[in-house]
Amino acid sequence: MLDSNFSGQELRLFRESQKVSQAKLAKETSIVQAKISSFELDKGILSDEDKAKIFQFFSNSSKVEKVVKAKKRITKQSNFSISSLDVNERKKKYALSPKNKKYVQDLDTLYDRHLNSNKDFKAISLFSGCGGLCLGFSAAGVRIAGFIEKDKDISQIYRDNFSSTPQLANDITSLSHKDIEEYKESIGDVDIVIGGPPCQGFSLSGKRDKSDARNKLFENYLDIVSVFKPKIALLENVQLLTSMKDESGKYIKDLIINKFQDLGYKISYFEVNAKDYGVPQSRARVFFLAIKNDIALDLGFPTIEKENLTFGDACSDLEYLESGESSNVDELHFAVNHPPHVLEWLWNVPEGSSAHDNEDESLRPPSGYNTTYKRQVWNEEGSTVQTTFGMISGCRNVHPVATRSLTVREAARIQSFPDRFIFNGKVGTIRTAIGNAVPPLLAYKIASHLVNELKKIK
Numbered sequence: 001m002l003d004s005n006f007s008g009q010e011l012r013l014f015r016e017s018q019k020v021s022q023a024k025l026a027k028e029t030s031i032v033q034a035k036i037s038s039f040e041l042d043k044g045i046l047s048d049e050d051k052a053k054i055f056q057f058f059s060n061s062s063k064v065e066k067v068v069k070a071k072k073r074i075t076k077q078s079n080f081s082i083s084s085l086d087v088n089e090r091k092k093k094y095a096l097s098p099k100n101k102k103y104v105q106d107l108d109t110l111y112d113r114h115l116n117s118n119k120d121f122k123a124i125s126l127f128s129g130c131g132g133l134c135l136g137f138s139a140a141g142v143r144i145a146g147f148i149e150k151d152k153d154i155s156q157i158y159r160d161n162f163s164s165t166p167q168l169a170n171d172i173t174s175l176s177h178k179d180i181e182e183y184k185e186s187i188g189d190v191d192i193v194i195g196g197p198p199c200q201g202f203s204l205s206g207k208r209d210k211s212d213a214r215n216k217l218f219e220n221y222l223d224i225v226s227v228f229k230p231k232i233a234l235l236e237n238v239q240l241l242t243s244m245k246d247e248s249g250k251y252i253k254d255l256i257i258n259k260f261q262d263l264g265y266k267i268s269y270f271e272v273n274a275k276d277y278g279v280p281q282s283r284a285r286v287f288f289l290a291i292k293n294d295i296a297l298d299l300g301f302p303t304i305e306k307e308n309l310t311f312g313d314a315c316s317d318l319e320y321l322e323s324g325e326s327s328n329v330d331e332l333h334f335a336v337n338h339p340p341h342v343l344e345w346l347w348n349v350p351e352g353s354s355a356h357d358n359e360d361e362s363l364r365p366p367s368g369y370n371t372t373y374k375r376q377v378w379n380e381e382g383s384t385v386q387t388t389f390g391m392i393s394g395c396r397n398v399h400p401v402a403t404r405s406l407t408v409r410e411a412a413r414i415q416s417f418p419d420r421f422i423f424n425g426k427v428g429t430i431r432t433a434i435g436n437a438v439p440p441l442l443a444y445k446i447a448s449h450l451v452n453e454l455k456k457i458k
Helices: 008-017 022-029 033-040 048-059 061-069 084-091 100-115 132-139 152-161 177-187 213-228 239-243 252-262 311-315 340-346 408-414 427-436 440-455
Strands: 121-126 142-148 167-169 192-195 232-238 265-273 284-292
Touching (some): 008 033, 022 061, 048 061, 121 177, 121 213, 132 142, 132 192, 132 440, 142 177, 152 427, 177 213, 213 252, 232 440, 239 252, 239 265, 239 284, 252 284
Parallel strands (some): 192 232
Antiparallel strands (some): 265 284
16 A cells, blocks of 8 residues: 555555556645646655545545546548648748748758768767767767767668768677677777666656666766776767656766766766757757866856757748658658547647647547647747657647648658658657757767867867
């Protein structure tokens, strides 16, 4: 049974063991669901009165059983359809942004620089994903001498774009100290180690489980740093890592900092948003930057840019598509076919709003947060691209103008992948690769800054 003075994590674990959703618990206790969610994520508190309501609910086993067995509200079948006249009216809002052409050209130039074989420095990449971070570093003049990525399908996307880069290993946790030393003998000295350990253990979209094994993958990153001893190491993760503690109560960020210092590095971390570095997307991340103690370089990050780009800047040249439609020229620009009742919920929802905000209760989704079934805004930066961007029920996944979820091409553009970047494989794999990637343009801005610093001592 749940203790009367329960913590957020204890509530979540017990609630899940009883098969009670947050939405149902909120309804039965009259506590706002967002407050319960924030409490379970250790981001907020509940009053003693709210805790008493929850404890009282779970103490009544017959009531809990009744709530669990209760059926969801059945959505009535809808005959809603979109007429060509409606679409033509909607298209009037779909105007070409004056900054779109330059943005697309800048991404194309980025890919040209990546293909340029003239590289001044050498790096290895860990937890590489499809290569967003590597693309930025390669474009800035850094040769990627080896990569490690566990997912075999995403590794293939990486190889399609970095054909001359050898894959050192699949699972970084399987590498012994001797294995790493042999890689060092084969590759030689490297200037930089880059990588972003999987972030699901720290992310708000995950459960922020302190015992999640992925929370300790930074230790494998540091093992490789200890052998290669690069001049610079860059470790990327979600911004929420800075507030995450391990099972013993120590901050993960402090463990990372202390280990780098033990290895002979000065280190700092920078909380940044991709929108401040030319990426048309709000994406909060943290970067740990470590430099060897014997190298006279300052820990610093590139200057924030003054003007942010928007969703329209990224995507306004792409064909207008409604639910179920596909581009005639771009195979990655296709729209998921959504059910009529979902289209009816969303058709008249304005930019920046959710179907949960509809005045007509029959046009509201039966469950979820007001960040779901929510439109983005054409003249603002895109929302954070997640792996679920193809789900219209996901967080801020609805197109600002059309009534559908984002296409693969739109998500890639918002993430700043050039159109020439190769995405082959299953659609689910491609979505995961894009959603988990470091925006290449952000990586390029950081890499260019670091390369300029390294040139001072070369």
